[in-house]
Amino acid sequence: MYGRSAVGSVLPLVGLAAAPEMVPGIPVARALQATAGAGFLLYCLVVFGLLVARWRLRAGATATDPSAAGREDLAAVDRP
């Protein structure tokens, strides 16, 4: 499930080799790549939001119970 290498990441290299107007299909290829890029920016935004949410959740938990932010040692709790 981890990110796979994608051959498509190299589209800009095509641009290095040939002027875009001379290559048919390049606008479509660029549009696909731009869509992936837009999705990734959105992904980064969501991750940033999650980080902020985590910070707020844990800050709130620490304020109400200082031990809550740490890991709970269940093994120790379960053992006599």
Place this chain on the structure above:
Amino acid sequence: MSDELLIWASIAIIVMAGTYNFGLFLLSRRRLPHHSGSGEDRFYVFLLACLNEERVLAESLARITALPAGNCVALVIDDASDDRTAEIARTADPERVWLHQRHLPDARRGKGAALNDGVRLLRASGMLGGRDPHDVIVCVVDADGRLDRHVIEAVDPFFNDRLTGATQIGVRMYNRRAGLLARLQDMEFVVYGDIFQSARRFIGSVGMGGNGQFMRLSALDSLGETPWSDSLTEDLDLGVRLIARGWTNQHCTTAAVSQQAVLDLRRLIRQRSRWFQGHLQSANLVPLILREVPGRAAMDLIYHLSSPVLILLTSLLPLSFMVAVLGTVVGSVQAGRPLVSTMWFLGPYLLSFTAAYIYGFVYRRRETSLGVLHAVLLGHVFVFYGYIWFAAGWWGLWRTVTGKRTWLKTARS
């Protein structure tokens, strides 16, 4: 928004994934301090949730009953099979193989439900003879799972650490010589175990798989009456919840369970679609991770759980590349001269196939009979093999969007 910015953002996906993968490769090379000694009092129960497994069950039970350790039993949970599954379990050594039969209409509600029923029985029936749940290790094995003979010896030291809640062993394909597809699945699990899982031991985010997961009964108890959820990837779900409850998950690289590789591409994509859909369902674990899991492990788990999104996004890139290649060919013909330079070939190759050498290297350490060239070639094919996730991902997304949640289990060959 600028087109250029979006295109560079798409490249950033690859850079991020490549950096992460390479970072984990480096981390996986570190040695883990090993806890020595064994817990002679520990008792191992192998749980096999079985629905029509007559083709493979006998062999798996034979392996378990032949384990040299005397402190283990197999509990076969027959999920209302129509075939000879229960009969096969009954004919095995009754001292080492216990049978629990579920009946319709309560049966056939998924693997998680069957496993929960098995654990409920263990807790309530007195089968464990009053043993401390901290010293009872429950291991989930698929009906086609063939455990290494030394598996208990290999796993046991991990449980000397009282915080260890679960230990996942490696997964191999016993029919890996049955063709390229089987070989690539074997490589996939070796790479996943020896790079990602091994590295995640140092991050605190080791995941559990559906086959070969060893768990302390007390750790399962800490998750409540029904430790396994009804998620399509109940193993992933359980591993995350154990971490959130403060347990440590370990990965054992010195023992493995071998299972049957899927030999048909369409069936394989269907299986991966199910896993993909399970990952999507696991998004509901995010609030738990944010609240309960320590920093690095939380970041890694969020990355892991969000990988379906990244897969869908990166699936657009090969498509883009193919369009560009076709366009370049057509443009070259029209222009009467090649529109590409040597750089055009080198760049794509380096970006796409550098990882192939790493995968080949890691796999050859397990399959020493492979020649260097063979391993490198296999690594190259493996890069393309990864593209099945693109098809699986879109299929899984489609099923999620259309509200389809039921899956037929992957048939045994």
